[in-house]
Amino acid sequence: MSFNYAILGLLNTKSMTGYDLKKLIQKSSFLYWSGNNNQIYKGLLHLQNKDLVTNEIEHQDGAPSKKIYTITPLGKKELRKWILESPKEPPEFKKDFLIQLACSSDLETDEITTILNQYKESIEMKIIMEQELLRRQEPIPMRNKNVEFIWKMIKKNLISTYENELVWLETVRNGIKN
Amino acid sequence: MSFNYAILGLLNTKSMTGYDLKKLIQKSSFLYWSGNNNQIYKGLLHLQNKDLVTNEIEHQDGAPSKKIYTITPLGKKELRKWILESPKEPPEFKKDFLIQLACSSDLETDEITTILNQYKESIEMKIIMEQELLRRQEPIPMRNKNVEFIWKMIKKNLISTYENELVWLETVRNGIKN
């Protein structure tokens, strides 16, 4: 369950509520989950039971009470252990279009061209949405140059992967025509 | 549920048993599911209830009976409809390493270098495994040049995505050193 480590990692940068976590997860797409309540509030409960986080209740008038979660020293230790000692999994890809393309042997050439173009459009749309998400993020002050650089590269990663898919697509489109 | 369409697509190339489907799915990694019994046998039942496939029982002595599944004309129609009319989803990525890297701000530079190297190794290993899987596949005779070309490109797709990840990684590694 890397989801719980993800929220532990977010709490390591800043104490916050489940609702704050939800918004962060929904905004950044490298955190690939939907950011639904169920996972977040269950995850926080689990982290609390393991003494990796604590919470402090802040009452507000005219607004629901907040539970502000904070990572514990044990939590920091566990997070560090996860980063350094857990296996670095290779990325996983779900490309349903490849399955559709693999089934396309009965189609006419122009039908294949059509679905290739549809895939191209859907990726281009996705890239635009990603870039829009990045533009809306407020810049966070970073401790040092390395941290800033890494953050920039993480933001670039997904877009780079989508753009690589476009390059591959272009090769397919050109190969079909000839 | 693209899984059911995937098995429908496999049955479109050739009639076969659930066990055959299982092996095919486990071998080709662009079919990203585990290829477990539960999904396959339930999927086949579902396709059968919708009259998209039929089966013929073949008794064998000294071996368990086979149920050989065949796609129906209705199944072919439904598959074609899925390929042409369903939305072409952009690819989805799960990169837990990006989360680990995003949590790395408390680490020393040499610790970051270490986890970057671990990620590099895990991707390189994955590429080797992918290429080995491709080498073991017996070449299938193709109807025409286009189909053959598309098949070749599908095989190249995942490896291309892994290699793009290596390129990105190299940029990160170089940026950290300076």
Next chain:
DNA sequence: TCATCCATGTAAAAAGTTACATGATTTT
């Protein structure tokens, strides 16, 4: 002899998503 292959299926659990529920405040 012990493991793997063939071939079917079921059970149980984990992981993840959508929708429901509440209720005040602010924005459209």
Next chain:
DNA sequence: AAAATCATGTAACTTTTTACATGGATGA
């Protein structure tokens, strides 16, 4: 007047994985 924001949580469902169960044949 309707919808969105804030803030918590639960319920129901789908999807996916792991493990269980059977049993003869074959291979190391």
